[in-house]
Amino acid sequence: MTATSPSPAGSTVSFDSASAPGGTLVRSSRGLALRGLRSIVRLPSAFLPAMMMPIVQAIAFSGTFFAITKIPGFPTDRSINWYLPLACCMGSGFSGVGMGFSTVRDLESGFFDRLRMAPSPPLSLILGPLLACWLRVMIVISTVLVVGFSFGARLTDGALGLVALYVAGLGVSTIAAGWGLGLAYVFGDMRAAALMQLTLFNALFLTNAQTPLFIMTGWLHEIARVNPFTNVLRLSRQGFLGEVTWGDTWGGLAAIVGLSAVTLWFARRGLDRLGD
Amino acid sequence: MSDPPLDFPITATGLVRHFGPENNRVKAVDGVDLHVSAGEIFGFLGPNGAGKSTTVRMLTTLLKPTAGSATVAGFDVVTQADRVRRSIGVALQDAAIDPLMTGNELLELQAVLYGIPAAAVRRRADELLERVGLTAAADRRVGTYSGGMRRRLDLALSLIHQPTVLFLDEPTTGLDPMSRITLWEEVRRLNREGTTVLLTTQYLEEADQLADRVAIIDNGVIVQQGTPTELKAAVGAPSLLVSVGLPGGAAQVTDVVRALDEQGVKIQHLELSEPSLDDVFAAATGHRLEGAGTGTEPATDHEGAPAVKRRGRR
Amino acid sequence: MTVAVDALPVPRRVDDDRTAFTRQVLALSKRSILAIYRQPALVAPSLIFPLFFAALGASSFDRATALPGFPQVDSFLSFSLAGSITQGVLFGSAPTSRVGILIGRLAGAAVFGAFQALFFTLVLMPFGVSVEAGVVGLMVIVLAGAATGMAIGGFTAAMALKTGSSEAVQGSFPLLFIALFFSSAFFPRETMQGVYQTIANVNPVSHLVEGLRGLVIDGLTWGNVAKAVLVPVGIGVFSIALAMRTLAGRLAAR
Numbered sequence: 001m002t003a004t005s006p007s008p009a010g011s012t013v014s015f016d017s018a019s020a021p022g023g024t025l026v027r028s029s030r031g032l033a034l035r036g037l038r039s040i041v042r043l044p045s046a047f048l049p050a051m052m053m054p055i056v057q058a059i060a061f062s063g064t065f066f067a068i069t070k071i072p073g074f075p076t077d078r079s080i081n082w083y084l085p086l087a088c089c090m091g092s093g094f095s096g097v098g099m100g101f102s103t104v105r106d107l108e109s110g111f112f113d114r115l116r117m118a119p120s121p122p123l124s125l126i127l128g129p130l131l132a133c134w135l136r137v138m139i140v141i142s143t144v145l146v147v148g149f150s151f152g153a154r155l156t157d158g159a160l161g162l163v164a165l166y167v168a169g170l171g172v173s174t175i176a177a178g179w180g181l182g183l184a185y186v187f188g189d190m191r192a193a194a195l196m197q198l199t200l201f202n203a204l205f206l207t208n209a210q211t212p213l214f215i216m217t218g219w220l221h222e223i224a225r226v227n228p229f230t231n232v233l234r235l236s237r238q239g240f241l242g243e244v245t246w247g248d249t250w251g252g253l254a255a256i257v258g259l260s261a262v263t264l265w266f267a268r269r270g271l272d273r274l275g276d
Numbered sequence: 277m278s279d280p281p282l283d284f285p286i287t288a289t290g291l292v293r294h295f296g297p298e299n300n301r302v303k304a305v306d307g308v309d310l311h312v313s314a315g316e317i318f319g320f321l322g323p324n325g326a327g328k329s330t331t332v333r334m335l336t337t338l339l340k341p342t343a344g345s346a347t348v349a350g351f352d353v354v355t356q357a358d359r360v361r362r363s364i365g366v367a368l369q370d371a372a373i374d375p376l377m378t379g380n381e382l383l384e385l386q387a388v389l390y391g392i393p394a395a396a397v398r399r400r401a402d403e404l405l406e407r408v409g410l411t412a413a414a415d416r417r418v419g420t421y422s423g424g425m426r427r428r429l430d431l432a433l434s435l436i437h438q439p440t441v442l443f444l445d446e447p448t449t450g451l452d453p454m455s456r457i458t459l460w461e462e463v464r465r466l467n468r469e470g471t472t473v474l475l476t477t478q479y480l481e482e483a484d485q486l487a488d489r490v491a492i493i494d495n496g497v498i499v500q501q502g503t504p505t506e507l508k509a510a511v512g513a514p515s516l517l518v519s520v521g522l523p524g525g526a527a528q529v530t531d532v533v534r535a536l537d538e539q540g541v542k543i544q545h546l547e548l549s550e551p552s553l554d555d556v557f558a559a560a561t562g563h564r565l566e567g568a569g570t571g572t573e574p575a576t577d578h579e580g581a582p583a584v585k586r587r588g589r590r
Numbered sequence: 591m592t593v594a595v596d597a598l599p600v601p602r603r604v605d606d607d608r609t610a611f612t613r614q615v616l617a618l619s620k621r622s623i624l625a626i627y628r629q630p631a632l633v634a635p636s637l638i639f640p641l642f643f644a645a646l647g648a649s650s651f652d653r654a655t656a657l658p659g660f661p662q663v664d665s666f667l668s669f670s671l672a673g674s675i676t677q678g679v680l681f682g683s684a685p686t687s688r689v690g691i692l693i694g695r696l697a698g699a700a701v702f703g704a705f706q707a708l709f710f711t712l713v714l715m716p717f718g719v720s721v722e723a724g725v726v727g728l729m730v731i732v733l734a735g736a737a738t739g740m741a742i743g744g745f746t747a748a749m750a751l752k753t754g755s756s757e758a759v760q761g762s763f764p765l766l767f768i769a770l771f772f773s774s775a776f777f778p779r780e781t782m783q784g785v786y787q788t789i790a791n792v793n794p795v796s797h798l799v800e801g802l803r804g805l806v807i808d809g810l811t812w813g814n815v816a817k818a819v820l821v822p823v824g825i826g827v828f829s830i831a832l833a834m835r836t837l838a839g840r841l842a843a844r
Contacts, residue, residue, distance in 0.1 A: 020362045020437035021391035031388035035377065042376040042417075049764075056764065060771030064790075067657050067781035110372025113338055114433065118389035119361040205642075210650040220649030275340045 022119035025127065032115075032128025037135060039102065047136070050098055054091030054144045058084045059151055061210075068211055075212060075241040081156075084148040085165055085236035086209050091140045092169035093176040093204060097196040098136070099129040100180020107188045116274065126267050130177050137173045141166060153240065161239010164249065168236030171256030172229075176200055178263025185270030203229050228255035282350050285441045285472045286312035286335060290344035293330050293496075304330040306496035307344065312474055312489075317467050319487025319504075320476040327496040328476040329369060332445045335474070336366045349441050362390075365434035365471075366443045367427070375419030379410050379429050382418065383436060390437040404432040408462065424455030431462060442466060444475045448482060460486055515544060621694055633702075636682020640674040640710060647776065648717075659780030663807050668719050671711065672802035673775035675731065676795060678706045679738045680766045692751075692837055696743045696830065703739020704732045723810035730815050731805055737822035738798065742766070744829030751836040775799045797821050 023031070040047045062080035069077050076082055106112040115125060145153075145162075155161045179199070183192040206223045207230040208216070216224060224230050235252025238244045288310040295302045305327040312318040322328050333339040335348055337357040346353045349363035373382060383401040392400060405411045408428035418426065427447060434442060444463065448456040463486060467473050477483050483490050484504050492500040492507070500507055508514075522528040526548055536543060648667045655666050663669045682702065711721065711731060721727050749762055772786065773795035782790055790796050801817025808814065 020439075022358065022362055023389045023391045027391075028389050031385050035374070035381075035385060038381070039376055052764065056768060056771075060768065063782060063786035064771050064773075064776050065651075066783055066786070067659060067777055068651065068654055070657050070781075071653055106374070109374075110368060110370055111374050113368055113372065114366075114386075115389070116338060117336055117361055117364075117366055118386070119358055119391070120389040124389075205646060210646065215653050216649050217652050218649045220646060275338055 020119055023121075023124065025121045025124050028118075028120035028124035029127040029131060032124060033131035033135075036099070036102070036129050036132025040136065040139075046098065046101070050091060050094050050136070051140055051143060053094065054087035054140060055147050057090060058087035058144060058148055058153075061086070062151070065210065068215070071211075071215055073212075073214060076156075078152055078154060078240075080148055080151055080153045081240040082237070084144065084153045085168070085240055086204075086233060087148075088141045088144050088165060088169050089172045089233060089236050090204055091144060092137045092173040093200045094197075095136045095140055096133055096173035096176025096178075097180035097193075097200055099133045099177045100182075100184045100196050101193050103129065103181055103184040104188070104190060104192055107184060108190075122271055123268070125271060126178075126181055126264065129181065130174065133173050133177045134170055137169050138166070141169045155239050156242050157239045157244045160244045164238045164244050164252075165236050165240075168232050168252060168256070171235075171252070171260065172204075172232060175256065175259040175263050178260060178265075178267045182263060182266035182270045185267065185274055203227070204233075207233055209233060228259060231255045283314060284311045285314055285350070286310060286318070286346075286348050286474055288331070288335065288344065288346040291331065291334060291341050291346055292343040293327075293334060293339060294342045303496050305334070305341075308493070308496075308498055310346075310491065310498075312472060314472055315467070315470060316488040317463065317473040317475060317486050319483035319490040320474060320493060321478070321480070321483045321487075321490050322476075322493035323478055326493045328478075328493055329445055330496075331493070332366075332368075332443055332474070332476055336364060336443055337361055362437070363439060364441045364443060365437070365439035367430045367434045367445065367447055369445045369449065373418045373426060373430060373433070376417060378415050378417055379405060379421075379432075380414045382429065382433060386433045386436045392437060400436060404435055407435075408432045409458075422455075424451050424458065427451060427455070427459060428462070431459070435466075440471060442471050442473045444473060446476055446478065449478065456482075617694075621698075633682065636678050637706065637709060639681070640678040641713060643677065644670050644674045644710075644714065651777075654777070657781060659778050661778065661803075661807060665718050667714055667717055668807055669803065670776065671714055671719050671806050672799045674710045674714070675707045675735060675802060676738065676775050676799050677770055678710055679703045679735055680742055680770055680795075681763070682706055692747055692833055695747055696740050696833075699743025700736040700740040703742075704736035706739070707732045707735025719806070721806050722808055723805040723814070727805040727810050727814075730810075730818055731802055734798070734802060734818040734822060737819060737826055741822045741826035741829050744826055744833045748829060748833040748836045751833060751840055769793065769795050773799060794821050794825060 058080060061083040062078075065083070066079045068074060069079050069082070074082075103112065106115070116122075145165075176196075180192075180196045183196050186192065187195070206220065207227045208224050213221060213224060213230070231251035232255050233252075234248050235256075238248050288308050291305055291308040291310075292303070293305040295304055308327070308331055310318075310331075320328050320331065330339065334341050335346055335353060337353050337360050340354060348360045351359040351363065353360050377385070380401060383404060384397055387397040387400060401414075402411070405414050408431055410425060410429055410432065413421065413425060418429065421429065431444075431447070447463070448459050451459065460482070463473060463475065475482075475486060487504060489501070489503050490507060491498045500510075502510070520532055522532075529546075529548060533543065533546070644667060647670050648665065651670075652666045654660065655663055655669060661669065708728075708731075711719070711728060721731065723730065746762055772789045773793040774782075774790050775795060779787060779790045779796060779800075797817050798821040801814050801819070801821065804811065804814035805818060
């Protein structure tokens with residue numbers, strides 16, 4: 001049954017009504033991303049904390065730990081230059097797992113069943129929220145930067161430093177979104193949310209988050225040295241501590257690509273197994 | 277061009293679904309066989325937890341069967357899940373719709389996910405909104421909709437791609453009688469237009485009113501299958517339910533019984549009912565309170581006297 | 591129709607009223623304490639996170655203790671114990687759901703605050719932390735934990751009563767975060783600068799932490815005891831009065 005013949009549902013629309021063509025990856029992802037972005041405005045209670053926490057964290061950490069810049073060899077004399085990129089990465093990470101939260105809500109309400117029954121590529125169910133997440137991250141980082149600059153943060157290598165920060169933030173959010181979505185699919189309820197936050201928090205704090213590696217001692221030094229998120233934070237901080245160099249960039253990029261691949265695979269596997 | 281219509285758009289053979297670990301296995305569906313004919317409304321009747329929704333979830337590709345096979349619109353639900361999804365419309369239990377979106381936005385998203393050409397999306401959405409009577413509420417967030425409005429929107433969403441096979445999982449559970457009747461009318465209309473409908477319900481009356489054929493499922497197994505008339509005939513001959521007012525009070529029951537006896541009416545069941553507050557409400561307003569009864573029980577007479585309901589056979 | 595015997599007016603003496611009141615408070619306190627015990631998922635984070643931060647700090651900031659402005663300490667852990675206790679009590683006030691009666695809830699918060707203070711001190715002791723003020727000092731620290739728990743419990747109760755939802759109490763997290771981080775809980779005020787130092791100077795949390803810290807690293811002095819106990823008591827008087835006023839307002843609105 002095609003073209004303009006009377007359809008079972010009693011209307012005349014020019015497409016094959018017996019079998020829908022199914023949405024393309026790009027169009028479906030865009031549609032789902034738009035839905036994710038609407039929730040910024042319509043559910044501000046979910047978005048505002050992700051926006052405010054990195055701002056408060058950047059200011060609070062740089063104020064309370066101001067003295068660490070006096071340790072000989074510390075890479076900057078502005079504590080906010082050290083903590084601002086950390087706060088941006090934390091905010092990006094929590095924006096990423098936020099996609100997991102909203103997916104848990106959809107799973108619990110049953111709306112996710114409707115999305116899953118649609119003949120669009122399953123990948124769009126991951127890519128759509130991810131696109132929305134990236135835009136949220138751009139908003140979060142930009143806002144944190146504006147506040148950070150007004151509190152004394154300064155770039156040391158111009159726009160290139162900003163690019164490095166945005167890339168790191170988007171990377172952390174991708175890793176976190178994959179992880180959050182995967183856990184949401186595996187658990188299907190709010191237990192996943194607690195696990196998402198806890199693991200992300202640990203992953204980002206067991207690094208050079210608070211002090212450079214050379215200042216650390218003991219067990220944390222050993223963990224932070226091998227934690228790939230240390231490389232991501234190093235990538236994010238370059239433009240605030242000196243020049244952007246390939247040496248401080250490639251490790252972060254490799255960590256982002258590697259961890260994103262792993263967590264997005266985890267998400268895809270979880271999605272495919274929802275019907276098992 | 278698509279293929280010619282199938283004789284049986286929905287089939288299931290030995291469909292099984294287990295949940296839980298090996299040592300604590302729950303058999304939600306335990307060998308269901310189904311053949312739903314083209315153009316019929318097929319009622320899937322059973323109590324909560326009987327296996328209705330699990331069967332529907334398997335037929336709509338949301339859940340993989342543990343054993344057995346099923347085809348919908350001629351496609352295997354496991355190996356050709358994508359083809360199945362393109363052909364079916366589904367309105368699941370509870371009408372789970374994103375409360376933050378408007379009716380319009382949801383229809384547009386649904387159209388995008390089903391690959392409806394951009395130029396046709398707006399017209400199709402408008403048609404469906406009009407069809408289910410939600411044009412005025414189209415730009416309101418779904419969170420502000422009533423239960424009946426949500427169900428109607430859910431139905432509209434499931435029709436976005438004009439499916440030939442429609443699954444309705446307990447479409448009227450929790451609805452008030454008026455909303456229920458509106459939805460029934462819409463289902464009948466869709467069926468008249470050629471859509472094959474599989475409808476699950478826990479309401480006997482709903483199955484009786486809507487379904488051409490009914491399967492009764494209990495504990496994951498289909499225990500009866502046939503047209504409502506066939507199924508009722510299998511249980512016994514028809515009986516007559518008569519309501520008799522007793523202006524003289526309950527003592528008059530013996531008079532009624534004696535009179536019937538004299539006429540050779542064999543009484544199967546005798547029940548004395550006193551007027552309830554619901555009857556008072558019905559007498560005062562002309563209709564019953566929301567959700568009270570299914571409309572099958574006769575109201576007591578308006579004088580408020582007790583009534584004898586009896587089912588007899590000559 | 592039957593009439594319950596205890597609904598009949600029976601003349602009672604003032605002493606009976608007092609006994610009944612005490613019994614009610616005890617019963618409600620017990621209920622509140624049991625609620626803590628029975629909801630480990632709510633309680634565990636407030637015990638684990640401060641220890642996690644203490645461990646992170648010990649590895650991250652040990653070298654910072656040599657900086658000017660830091661007190662003379664053996665390790666950063668000794669310096670940070672007071673901050674850990676304050677952090678734990680601030681973010682770990684008693685579970686708020688359904689325990690609606692103010693007094694029982696405050697008692698629960700106080701007991702849990704005391705427990706947290708003792709818990710953090712005992713856990714960190716094997717890692718080289720010692721309380722210079724001795725056993726008496728430890729008792730003061732535990733008392734300060736109880737007073738802080740009660741003070742924070744008063745605030746969260748006031749918020750819950752004001753909004754009528756226990757979820758709103760979650761909203762107190764950012765406020766407590768700011769109260770904690772804009773203080774000397776993690777680094778000495780002497781190492782801070784500008785507006786930040788000014789805020790930390792007037793933030794009562796700074797003085798509470800410094801009192802506790804004094805007991806840990808200096809010893810038992812009246813000044814330390816006064817700061818450790820009187821600051822949370824002062825905050826508590828204010829917060830409990832606020833909660834009682836809110837409660838009275840709600841009851842009057844019924």
